[in-house]
Amino acid sequence: MAEYTAVKLLGKGGFGVVYLIKDKKSDEVLALKTVDLDKASDDEKAFAEKEAKLMRGLEHSHVVQYVDSYFKGTTLLIFAEFCDGGDLQQFLNDSVSRIPEDLVVCWMTQVLSALEADIWSLGCVLFEITSGRRAIDEVSPHLLVFKVLTVGIPPIDKLYSKNLRIAGSKMVDKSQEKRPSTSELLSSSPFSDFIKKPKEPLSIMKETVFVTKWGTDQSVSNIQKLIEGLFLVISPLGKIIISKDSLAHYRKRKQKGSHVQPCAVDAVASSAVSPPPPVAVNQDKWDNYHVKMPCSPRNEYFDDDKGGSSSFSRRWDLIHETLNKSFADIDDLEKAINIINKANAVRSRFTSLRHYLTDCNTEKDLEEFLTTTLPNIRDLALALPTLFHEPIPLLKQGSKKSITLTQHQVACLLANAFFCTFPRRNSQEPQKEFCNYPDINFNGLFQDQSKRSDEKIRCILHYFMRVTQQMPQGKVTYRRQVIDRFPKWEELQTGLSKLTSSSDGTIEDSGQGMLQVLFANNHIGGSLYESFVGQQQARLFMCPEMIIARLFTESLGEDECLFMTGCEVFSMCAGLGDTFTWLGDRQDMTTRDEDGHRQTQIVAIDPLHIKNYKAQFQKDCLIRELNKAYTGFFNGDVPPAQLPWVVTGNWGCGASGGDKRLKALIQMLAASAAQRHLSFMTAGDDEFRGKLLEIHRYLSDRDFTVGQIVQLINGYHQEIIHQKRFGPRTNVFQFIMSSKD
Known part of the structure; x- marks a missing residue:
């Protein structure tokens, strides 16, 4: 007989407790599940015994190995192999590349050969492995069933x-018979091909240069970290004995190579994304x-402070010299930004920043900001020349271009926006060089005196606190799409x-x-730093990496x-307008x-910004909005069946x-023309949700085409155009549903 000791508690469930146990002599570890059947019903006892018998009968290279089981008083003990490589979810979390x-x-x-699996469930697992996300992410059973069907x-x-892809599609067919x-x-x-030429998982990982943290010290499933992080156990079981015959049988099966044991994947393990390459001078x-x-050598200013003489000097030298001083208080920060912006328009006091730091924080928080967070933002900003080795193109009107940046690079650019260092970006007056671009420097935010300025600044400073403590190692891509040809809406038979x-x-x-649809302005973010907080402004403050699009779009x-692809969420917020509130940190x-x-x-x-109710139904306004929505929904590079749904809401309202x-209706029609399905969030308006589903069902059941619906909207405009009252007697839904099929 071999004696084991329970050393760690691995977890608890509704029917039992699982321990990590260790052989007192050899240090061999196993998993022990204990099921207390003292107060269990006959059915529960039968179920527990059935589980033990089922595991005893399973002997396959791809099934967790059973060791032994027996009763100790009224407690059923089930011993099994301990899977020290973690589970599939942990492996996916460790994976950096596809x-x-x-x-x-x-x-x-392996799974198909080991069990008579539930094919539909296995198809969901296949989707999660290949996509990195759950096939269906619903908690409510009703919504779950609805989405499945x-x-x-x-x-x-x-x-x-x-x-x-074909195999995956068949596995999740709604019809069980198919x-x-x-x-x-x-x-x-491809499964038969693999059976003919099988490979071990580790061999595949090395051959494909698969980037993962699994098997390394950074792994979420690292066995040593797992053991160190679990609670110590004072075992209520006393001595834990396993028969030598059971152990011998288990070890014999293990020696046959039942499982690939985890080891350091030295050739392929790495951090998520390599740091940016060194700058080319x-x-x-x-x-x-x-x-x-x-940091451009041509970013110059007229310096008349050089001992009575005047000349042009490099602004980056001034920025570097000014920011490398300590900040004793908010006055020092304000002074530094004003010095950096010599000959520019920034000369006012930063009322909102001052109010947030002094009135919304404790003295300890303010000291933490001045001694830690602010110097970290400074260091991030001054890293600009070392993080960028080529110029950033502008996403100008008419250009079909994209820009990909590391999250480190984005953070560096935002840090420069914090110190208002971007040249020629402090004015949007007509005829100015960047008048057709949004403002990027934060001077407007620091001067904003609206009710929500404190919450906006809180979001920004929280972002900097997060990224300077642990810089995310991913990428973000910004892509401008231009559509050359639009549908002939009134003729469309879709x-x-x-x-x-x-x-x-x-x-x-x-x-x-x-x-996901952002209810944008033609200038991304609109008046982001001033007063009103709408859907797009709230999203940008929760995801500050979206703000940097204003620099080049x-x-x-x-x-x-x-x-915008890859933007990370850093803050949890609620409310819009005067109710916009920062709630806390959010881990994406x-x-x-x-x-x-x-x-x-x-x-x-x-x-469009609508000032007259009737005008929005005019043909030119209707076509403009259809074209704009279509521009955002269209993707000609992906087969329609593989296009993700569009999730949107009250775009263009509010x-x-x-x-x-x-x-x-416009978004429904545009999505249909772009061959995409639509998920519509009504922002708490359950009545409108019902009306929306009703009109969609009405039109779908009668096989209305996109073109016919556009014509009905035109008809509604003719119906209301001559009505003198501001609001029509019937709305567009009522008009359509009262029309003849």
Whole structure:
């Protein structure tokens, strides 16, 4: 007999407790599940005994190995192999790059060969492995069933082979009869191909140069960290004995190579993203097509303080000298920014920044800001020449370009915006060089005296506190899209795509895996630093990496939009307008793609600002809004079946003054023309949610085309144009539903 000791508590469940146990002589570790059946019903006792018998009967290289089981009084003890490499979720969390197809096929083949698996559930697992996100992320059973029956499981990314995508699609077919069996799957490609030429997981990882933290000290499933982090156990079980025969049988199976044991993946393990390359000296462009960088040799100012003489001096030298001094108080910070902006328009006191730091913080918090956070922001800003080795292009009107930056680079640019170092960006007066770009320097934010200025500044400083404590190692891409050809809306024969709607939640919280709509201005962020906080402003303060788009994105044209991929959420906020409030830190758990982007994509589309209710139904206004929404929804590079849903809401309503029924119809029509489905968030308006689903059902059941619906909206305009009263007698939904089929 071998004697073991319970050393750590691994976890608890509704029916039992799991311990990590260790052999007193050999230090061999096992997992022990204990089930107290003292007060259990006969059914519960039978279930527990059945579990032990089931494990005893399973002997497969891809099933956790059973060791022994017996009763100790009224407690059932089940001994099993301890999986010291962590579970699949931990492995996915450790993964920096996309899971290689060979590794995916290897795992799926192992599961299919080991069990008579639930094929639909296994299909969901396959989707999660390949996408890094859950197939369905719903807690409510009703919503879960609704999504399964209506939306279904999204297709596997096109980066994987056609055969794997076909297999995945069949596995999650809504009809059970159409789903393949395990034997059918194993006899078809790509699983049959793998069976003919099998490989070990570690070999695949090394061959594909798979980037992961698994098997390293940084791994979330690192066994030593796991053991050190668990609670010590004073075992209530006394001596834990396992028969030598059971252990011998278990060890014999292990020696046959039942499992690949975890080890350091030295050749492929690395940090999430390598640091930016060293700067190539003097790689600078000072022209109308690139960002004018603060560290550029041509960023000069007229210096008349040199002992009575006057000359041009490099502003970066001034910035470096000024910021490398200590900051004793807010006056020092204000003075430093004013010195940096010699000959520029920044000469006012930073009322809102001063109020936030002195009136909204304790003396201890203020000291922490001045001695730690502020110097860290300074160091981040001054790293500009070493983090950028080539100029940043401007995303000018009409240009189909994209910019990819590391999160470290974005943070550095934002730190320079904090100190207002970007040249020629402190004025948006007509005829000024950057009058068609949003402001980027934070002087406007520091002077904002609106009710919500404290909350805005809190978001920004929290972001800097986070990134200076631990810099995120990912990437963000900003892409300007220009559409050359639009549908002929009144002639379009396309039917409506699918629609779901919810009155609970927000676009950012409910839109994981979907294309998320930002209710933008033609200048990204609009008057971001001043007064009003709408949906887009709130999103930018929660995700400050979106703010940097203002540095290089020219005002959006009628046929343009901006995509932002990989922006991380740093703050939890609530409310809009005068109720906008910072609630606390938020850890963004969205998975990253193989390039290091958070798998969040946001599209900024700007609606018209409506001053007259009837005018928005005019044909030119209607077509403009249809084209703008279509610009944001269209993606000609991806097959329609693989396009993610669009998640949106009351775009163009609120401060923009649009009719929410019309704007909802416009987005439904644009999504249908772009061959995408739509998820609509009604911001707590359950009545409108019902009306929206009703009109969609009415139109879909009668097979209305996009063109016919556009014509009905035109008809509504003719109906109301001559009405003298401001508000019409019937709204556009009522008009459509009263029309003849």
